[in-house]
Amino acid sequence: MDSTLLQQTPLQPDPGIGSGQARTPLALKIFGALLVVGGALLIPEVVLVWLAVGQEFVKGSFSDESVLTIILSLVLTAAVCFAIVSSVILGIRLLRGKRRRARLLAESMAIALVVAFACDLMLFGINEGLWALGAAALVLVVAHVFVDPSLSDERELQRRLRLMETREEMEEGTLGLDKSGSGFIELDxxxxxxxxxxxxxxxxxxxxxxxxxxxxxxxxxxxxxxxxxxxxxxxxxxxxxxxxxxxxxxxxxxxxxxxxxxxxxxxxxxxxxxxxxxxxxxxxxxxxxxxxxxxxxxxxxxxxxxxxxxxxxxxxxxxxxxxxxxxxxxxxxxxxxxxxxxxxxxxxxxxxxxxxxxxxxxxxxxxxxxxxxxxxxxxxxxxxxxxxxxxxxxxxxxxxxx
Structure with a gap:
C-alpha cells in the first residue's frame, strides 16, 4: 500500500468510536425523547384494546368463522404493543447515550411493525392506522442508519480510507462481502x-x-x-x-x-x-x-x-x-x-x-x-x-x- 497515502490520511484513534455511548447527536436524543413520550401515550390505548378483545373471549360472542379474525386481531395488538414497549426502551437508551444495542431494538420494532401492517391490511384494508404503521416503519428505517454508532464510525472510516481499502475492494469486486466470515455478504x-x-x-x-x-x-x-x-x-x-x-x-x-x-x-x-x-x-x-x-x-x-x-x-x-x-x-x-x-x-x-x-x-x-x-x-x-x-x-x- 502506498505510504504516501498513509501519510496524507492519518488514522488517529477517535475517542468514542465503537464505544456505543459517546458522541450521541442531539437529534438522536430528541428522537429518543419522542419515542418515550409517544410510546407512553399509546400504552393506555393498547391496554383498552386488549381488555376489549379479552371480554369478547370471556363472553364467547365470536363465531367459528371469526376465530381467524380474532387471532389476527390479537397478533396485531401484540405486535403494536411490542413496538410501543420497544420504542420506550429504545428512547431511554438513546437518552442515556447507549446506542450499540439500540440497532437490534430498532430492527425488532421494524419486524413487529411489518407484522402489524400485514394484519391491519387483512382485517381493515387501507385505513388511517395502516398509514401510521407505514410511516413509523419508514422513520425506523431512516433512524436505523444513525442509531448504531458503528454506522457513523464506518462512514468516518470510509471517508479516511476511500483512497485505499475501499478503492481496492471496488477494483477487486469484494466490496459488500461479509468480512467476518460468518456469511457471504453483508446484510445491510x-x-x-x-x-x-x-x-x-x-x-x-x-x-x-x-x-x-x-x-x-x-x-x-x-x-x-x-x-x-x-x-x-x-x-x-x-x-x-x-x-x-x-x-x-x-x-x-x-x-x-x-x-x-x-x-x-x-x-x-x-x-x-x-x-x-x-x-x-x-x-x-x-x-x-x-x-x-x-x-x-x-x-x-x-x-x-x-x-x-x-x-x-x-x-x-x-x-x-x-x-x-x-x-x-x-x-x-x-x-x-x-x-x-x-x-x-x-x-x-x-x-x-x-x-x-x-x-x-x-x-x-x-x-x-x-x-x-x-x-x-x-x-x-x-x-x-x-x-x-x-x-x-x-x-x-x-x-x-x-
Missing part, C-alpha cells in the same frame, strides 16, 4: 435492496418465459406484480428470505441448500396466496388438483422449482449480483439507492392502494375520497385486469372485518 440495506430489485425483475422474466413456453405456448401474459415497471415482488421478497436464511450456508452442500430453499419458497408462496385472498379476495394462482398440492396454494413441483432457484441463487447468482452492484460508482451508490428505494416504496404503496380500490369497486363501494377517485379514473377495473392478467378478485372470498 444497500445489498438487500438491490437483491430485492434484481430478483423482482428476474422473477418477471422467469414467469413470462415459463408461461410462453409451458403454460400457454406462444401467448404472452403480463406477470408483473406492481403498478409500474417489470417487478414481481414475490420473487424479490423470496430472494431476500433465501439470502437471509442461507447467507451463512453459502458453502453448504447443494442438497441442503435445495431442501431449505424448497421449504422456505413453498411456505412463502403459501403465505402470499393466503394473504392476498384474505385481504383482497385475490387469487393469482391455483394449483388445486396438482400433485401434492397444499390447499391449491403451493405444490410439490413448484417447491422443487423454489429449491432449484435457491441453489442457483446462492451458488451462482448472488456472487454475480454482488459484482454487478459493485459497478455502481462509489460516489453515487448511496444517493442512487436512496432515490430508487423511495420510488420502489411509492410503487408498492400505490399498488396496495390500487388493489384495495379495485376490491372496493367490485364490492359495490363507491369512491369516497380523492385517492379512491384518482384510482377509479386512472386504474379502473379494465386497467387493473390488463395489468394483473393472472389475478382475479372476488370480494366474497375476502375475510375483512369491515
Amino acid at each position: 440495506f444497500f445489498n438487500l435492496f438491490w437483491i430485492f430489485v434484481i430478483a423482482s425483475v428476474a422473477g418477471v422474466v422467469i414467469e413470462s418465459v415459463y408461461h410462453v413456453l409451458v403454460v400457454d405456448f406462444g401467448h404472452y401474459e403480463d406477470r408483473a406484480g406492481l403498478l409500474w415497471g417489470p417487478f414481481s415482488p414475490i420473487y424479490g421478497f423470496g430472494a431476500l428470505l433465501m439470502t437471509l436464511a442461507l447467507n451463512r450456508f453459502h458453502n453448504a452442500p447443494i442438497a441442503v441448500v435445495f431442501l431449505v430453499s424448497a421449504v422456505i419458497g413453498g411456505a412463502f408462496e403459501y403465505f402470499v396466496s393466503w394473504f392476498m385472498e384474505y385481504a383482497f379476495g385475490a387469487v393469482a394462482w391455483d394449483y388445486t388438483g396438482t400433485f401434492l398440492n397444499i390447499n391449491g396454494r403451493t405444490n410439490f413441483m413448484f417447491m422443487c422449482m423454489w429449491g432449484a432457484l435457491g441453489v442457483v441463487w446462492v451458488k451462482l447468482a448472488l456472487p454475480a449480483l454482488l459484482h454487478t452492484v459493485n459497478l455502481i460508482p462509489w460516489r453515487w451508490r448511496y444517493s442512487i439507492t436512496a432515490v430508487c428505494a423511495v420510488l420502489m416504496i411509492f410503487n408498492g404503496v400505490m399498488t396496495l392502494v390500487a388493489l384495495d380500490c379495485w376490491y372496493s369497486r367490485l364490492a359495490g363501494v363507491a369512491p369516497d375520497n380523492a385517492l379512491e377517485q384518482f384510482c377509479a379514473e386512472h386504474f379502473d377495473n379494465q386497467w387493473m385486469e390488463n395489468r394483473f392478467e393472472s389475478m382475479s378478485i372476488n370480494p366474497d372470498a375476502a375475510h375483512r372485518s369491515s
Whole structure:
C-alpha cells in the first residue's frame, strides 16, 4: 500500500468510536425523547384494546368463522404493543447515550411493525392506522442508519480510507462481502435492496418465459406484480428470505441448500396466496388438483422449482449480483439507492392502494375520497385486469372485518 497515502490520511484513534455511548447527536436524543413520550401515550390505548378483545373471549360472542379474525386481531395488538414497549426502551437508551444495542431494538420494532401492517391490511384494508404503521416503519428505517454508532464510525472510516481499502475492494469486486466470515455478504440495506430489485425483475422474466413456453405456448401474459415497471415482488421478497436464511450456508452442500430453499419458497408462496385472498379476495394462482398440492396454494413441483432457484441463487447468482452492484460508482451508490428505494416504496404503496380500490369497486363501494377517485379514473377495473392478467378478485372470498 502506498505510504504516501498513509501519510496524507492519518488514522488517529477517535475517542468514542465503537464505544456505543459517546458522541450521541442531539437529534438522536430528541428522537429518543419522542419515542418515550409517544410510546407512553399509546400504552393506555393498547391496554383498552386488549381488555376489549379479552371480554369478547370471556363472553364467547365470536363465531367459528371469526376465530381467524380474532387471532389476527390479537397478533396485531401484540405486535403494536411490542413496538410501543420497544420504542420506550429504545428512547431511554438513546437518552442515556447507549446506542450499540439500540440497532437490534430498532430492527425488532421494524419486524413487529411489518407484522402489524400485514394484519391491519387483512382485517381493515387501507385505513388511517395502516398509514401510521407505514410511516413509523419508514422513520425506523431512516433512524436505523444513525442509531448504531458503528454506522457513523464506518462512514468516518470510509471517508479516511476511500483512497485505499475501499478503492481496492471496488477494483477487486469484494466490496459488500461479509468480512467476518460468518456469511457471504453483508446484510445491510444497500445489498438487500438491490437483491430485492434484481430478483423482482428476474422473477418477471422467469414467469413470462415459463408461461410462453409451458403454460400457454406462444401467448404472452403480463406477470408483473406492481403498478409500474417489470417487478414481481414475490420473487424479490423470496430472494431476500433465501439470502437471509442461507447467507451463512453459502458453502453448504447443494442438497441442503435445495431442501431449505424448497421449504422456505413453498411456505412463502403459501403465505402470499393466503394473504392476498384474505385481504383482497385475490387469487393469482391455483394449483388445486396438482400433485401434492397444499390447499391449491403451493405444490410439490413448484417447491422443487423454489429449491432449484435457491441453489442457483446462492451458488451462482448472488456472487454475480454482488459484482454487478459493485459497478455502481462509489460516489453515487448511496444517493442512487436512496432515490430508487423511495420510488420502489411509492410503487408498492400505490399498488396496495390500487388493489384495495379495485376490491372496493367490485364490492359495490363507491369512491369516497380523492385517492379512491384518482384510482377509479386512472386504474379502473379494465386497467387493473390488463395489468394483473393472472389475478382475479372476488370480494366474497375476502375475510375483512369491515
